[in-house]
Amino acid sequence: MTTDLKDLGKSLSSQFQNLSGLPPGQWPLAPRILCGIGVIVAVVVGGYFLYWQGQFEEQEQLEAKEVTLRDEYKTKMAQAINLEALKMQKVQVDQYVERLQKQLPSKAEMAALLSDINQAGAGRSLTFNMFRPGSVVVKDYYAELPIEIRVTGNYHDVGAFASDMANLPRIVTLNNMALTAGKDGELVLDAVAKTFRYLDQDEVAAQRKPDPKAKGPK
Secondary structure, eight states: OHHHHHHHHHHHHHHTSSOTTSOGGGSOHHHHHHHHHHHHHHHHHHHIIIIIHHHHHHHHHHHHHHHHHHHHHHHHHHHHHTHHHHHHHHHHHHHHHHHHHHTSOOGGGHHHHHHHHHHHHHHTTOEEEEEEEOOOEEOSSEEEEEEEEEEEEOHHHHHHHHHHHHTSSSOEEEEEEEEEEOGGGOEEEEEEEEEEEEOOHHHHHHHHSOOTTSOOOO
């Protein structure tokens, strides 16, 4: 068997000798088969890098896009199924926002609110030693008016006044409160009462207008 292999090797080796100058069609069988295999490999490799690789990459991109579209479809389907519930939630949120807005007075109602604060103190037999509204601070969606107050009265009346302020139909908060002893056993309350109002259309437009003094990007 070893001799047969040696003879086969010599036969194959002899087929690859003296090929120069001969056209491929006249080559022996073994070189022609090997050359054909080489051509096939070269075509496959060249076709992969020059043609099929782009198609494979495009296929992967389309598969990823398909996954994204499937997820979007599931999300939108879930929203469609829960559309009525979402509409009800929106109505509830709108009603809640409307209730909050009603607790904020307009600019025209601020004078009445300041009068309510004054009446709350007078109704508890407190003496206003100071009632000084400050400058309006305009925020993004509302305006804030701080009022420095100083009232004098007994302990229970001062406490009831603070409770009355919290129960006003409009939002009023007491800040920076300080209690000191006054004459005849009375207490002096110093505080900053803050009231809030919503912005009118002109103020909202002014808030949204870009500041001309703001520096742009360098």
